[in-house]
Amino acid sequence: MTGSALVAVRGLRVVHRSAGLFARSAVTAVEDVSFEIARGETLALVGESGCGKTSAARALLRLIPCDAGSVTFDGTDVLALAPEPMRRLRKRMQVVFQDPYSSLNPRHRVGTIVAEGLVVHRLASGAAAQARVASLLKEVGLDPADTAKYPHELSGGQRQRVAIARALAVDPEFIVLDEAVSALDVTTQAQVLALLEHLRDARRLTCLFIAHNLAVVQRIATQVAVMQRGRIVEAGPIAQVFDSPRHEYTRTLLDAVPVSDPRDPRALRGQQAERAQPAVGVANRQ
Amino acid sequence: MTALLEVENLRVTYAGAQRDVAAVAGVSFAVAPGEVVALVGESGSGKTATALAIIGLLGESARIEPGSAIRFEGRDLLRLGEPEFRDLRGRRIAMVFQDAGAALNPVMRVGEQVAEAALVHGERDKARARAMAVAMLDRVGLPDAARQARAYPHELSGGMKQRVMLAIALLLKPSLVIADEPTSALDVTVQRQVLSLLLELQRESGTAVLMITHDLGVVAETCSRALVMRRGELVESATVDDLFHAPRHAYTRELLAAMPRLARPVPPG
Numbered sequence A: 001m002t003g004s005a006l007v008a009v010r011g012l013r014v015v016h017r018s019a020g021l022f023a024r025s026a027v028t029a030v031e032d033v034s035f036e037i038a039r040g041e042t043l044a045l046v047g048e049s050g051c052g053k054t055s056a057a058r059a060l061l062r063l064i065p066c067d068a069g070s071v072t073f074d075g076t077d078v079l080a081l082a083p084e085p086m087r088r089l090r091k092r093m094q095v096v097f098q099d100p101y102s103s104l105n106p107r108h109r110v111g112t113i114v115a116e117g118l119v120v121h122r123l124a125s126g127a128a129a130q131a132r133v134a135s136l137l138k139e140v141g142l143d144p145a146d147t148a149k150y151p152h153e154l155s156g157g158q159r160q161r162v163a164i165a166r167a168l169a170v171d172p173e174f175i176v177l178d179e180a181v182s183a184l185d186v187t188t189q190a191q192v193l194a195l196l197e198h199l200r201d202a203r204r205l206t207c208l209f210i211a212h213n214l215a216v217v218q219r220i221a222t223q224v225a226v227m228q229r230g231r232i233v234e235a236g237p238i239a240q241v242f243d244s245p246r247h248e249y250t251r252t253l254l255d256a257v258p259v260s261d262p263r264d265p266r267a268l269r270g271q272q273a274e275r276a277q278p279a280v281g282v283a284n285r286q
Numbered sequence B: 001m002t003a004l005l006e007v008e009n010l011r012v013t014y015a016g017a018q019r020d021v022a023a024v025a026g027v028s029f030a031v032a033p034g035e036v037v038a039l040v041g042e043s044g045s046g047k048t049a050t051a052l053a054i055i056g057l058l059g060e061s062a063r064i065e066p067g068s069a070i071r072f073e074g075r076d077l078l079r080l081g082e083p084e085f086r087d088l089r090g091r092r093i094a095m096v097f098q099d100a101g102a103a104l105n106p107v108m109r110v111g112e113q114v115a116e117a118a119l120v121h122g123e124r125d126k127a128r129a130r131a132m133a134v135a136m137l138d139r140v141g142l143p144d145a146a147r148q149a150r151a152y153p154h155e156l157s158g159g160m161k162q163r164v165m166l167a168i169a170l171l172l173k174p175s176l177v178i179a180d181e182p183t184s185a186l187d188v189t190v191q192r193q194v195l196s197l198l199l200e201l202q203r204e205s206g207t208a209v210l211m212i213t214h215d216l217g218v219v220a221e222t223c224s225r226a227l228v229m230r231r232g233e234l235v236e237s238a239t240v241d242d243l244f245h246a247p248r249h250a251y252t253r254e255l256l257a258a259m260p261r262l263a264r265p266v267p268p269g
């Protein structure tokens, strides 16, 4: 597998240091994380909120420094790359951030934002770029007329789709999607997932898919890594991990997935009502 | 029972750069005290605009069209002055915003922001308010809450910021919580924990919840009634049981068909 991996992360360690007024604090967000993603595969990274998924992804893309470990992309040592080759590599690796609003320039219109990569990497300009932008917006379920809007004029899910369109515009080989479909209604979400699957089949697009919705992960991912407190506790093919989880935390996660039917006795609503009633129940029995 | 919140023929228009957008096009519904109601629907259908209209936080580019009415606890919210509205917002209606990162004050420690909620709710003693804040952050599952309370929003992960917003809403103990995608960045175990806290508050304090979410599992877990929006209109209003088992509108059926469901192996035996 090592030979064919497009992305390989080894022993990654990320420490966030904040210099406070009186004290310096350091949080080790990622500790000894290793994984590989073969071309055309989708690796889902799931786990506790705050366990280091975003930190690991940002470090892998060299958006934040890491304290230990190595990252290779298509055989290239990413962390050692000089600025110019790194700039060229950025075209091949794209990212959709968890927080779509702060990642979109508020002073630019949607059309400019989505075309940004095309212009920066000199892939298209003028009418060709506009046509590409319009077709991408359509593919993510947005109105091509939205190109004239500013980010603040969009709903949460519309912003998220602008960020997805921007990332796909440059036809990347690898894309990091950090909670990138969580603000979409399920029909739009299905449309975006189908688009990703199509790109995976047609262009062997490789994905690192960070998400909390395990049903979505089950649909889109081929591999999964489960993280807890900065470390990967279990990893493997999606069917294997989800059907026969070995780690306690993976089982806890799978058991906590929301019910898909309100009549399910495990629904919180029913349990709450039950817990509220015992006094009456006990009195009746006596 | 008289309604806590009544929205009647609500129409919200945004003045766009090119043309006006009718974000909400005549929506009517009511929420009873203590009721947990889901607001679901297409991305861009006007859910957040409806919520912002209720709490009076639509921006300057939006206008509420004549003929719209919003009544809350018997008061006509569209005729309320800003000082009265500000008072209502903290004490009677709390909102958990869709974009927690943008809603929190970036230059204030999160613990202080939660403590402010305790102060708004009537606590006089600052140290006690801070202690209440840490206790609530702990209850919403923030690990090492005493230390994290000293963090600034940018030092927290997406789901941690969401929990700070929830802690604020829970401490206010209002009669209505409007929660816009409150758990979209939480892992399922923490999600379960905060949803159950929200239901606890609903039972103990009689708080009603308007839950805006794309996660139909969250709806099935927590809500008793659901409103479905599409293109600014309300296309269906039903009990959650009917929504899942006897959906009337084609769009609702489409949503249910597209709902991602986790397939688990059938246990042996």
Ligand SMILES: Nc1ncnc2c1ncn2[C@@H]1O[C@H](COP(=O)(O)OP(=O)(O)OP(=O)(O)O)[C@@H](O)[C@H]1O
Binding pocket: A016, A017, A018, A027, A028, A029, A048, A049, A050, A051, A052, A053, A054, A055, A056, A098, B154, B155, B156, B157, B158, B159, B160, B185, B186, B187
């Ligand atoms: N800029 C920062 N400064 C200090 N600490 C940080 C910073 N960014 C993240 N952290 C801390 O690092 C840890 C991991 O955060 P990260 O954002 O990677 O989590 P995550 O797995 O993406 O969580 P979520 O699912 O909630 O988005 C958390 O404890 C967080 O508080």
Ligand SMILES: Nc1ncnc2c1ncn2[C@@H]1O[C@H](COP(=O)(O)OP(=O)(O)OP(=O)(O)O)[C@@H](O)[C@H]1O
Binding pocket: A152, A153, A154, A155, A156, A157, A158, A183, A185, B014, B015, B016, B021, B022, B023, B042, B043, B044, B045, B046, B047, B048, B049, B050, B059, B061, B098
């Ligand atoms: N400030 C604004 N200026 C102009 N148009 C806006 C503004 N805010 C929202 N809109 C438009 O109003 C419509 C409704 O937006 P709203 O944010 O209410 O949608 P939503 O149902 O909350 O969607 P999502 O599920 O994606 O968050 C959308 O078409 C959006 O583009």
Ligand SMILES: [Mg+2]
Binding pocket: A053, A054, A055, A098, A178, B157, B158, B159
């Ligand atoms: Mg994250």
Ligand SMILES: [Mg+2]
Binding pocket: A155, A156, A157, B047, B048, B049, B098, B180
């Ligand atoms: Mg919204």
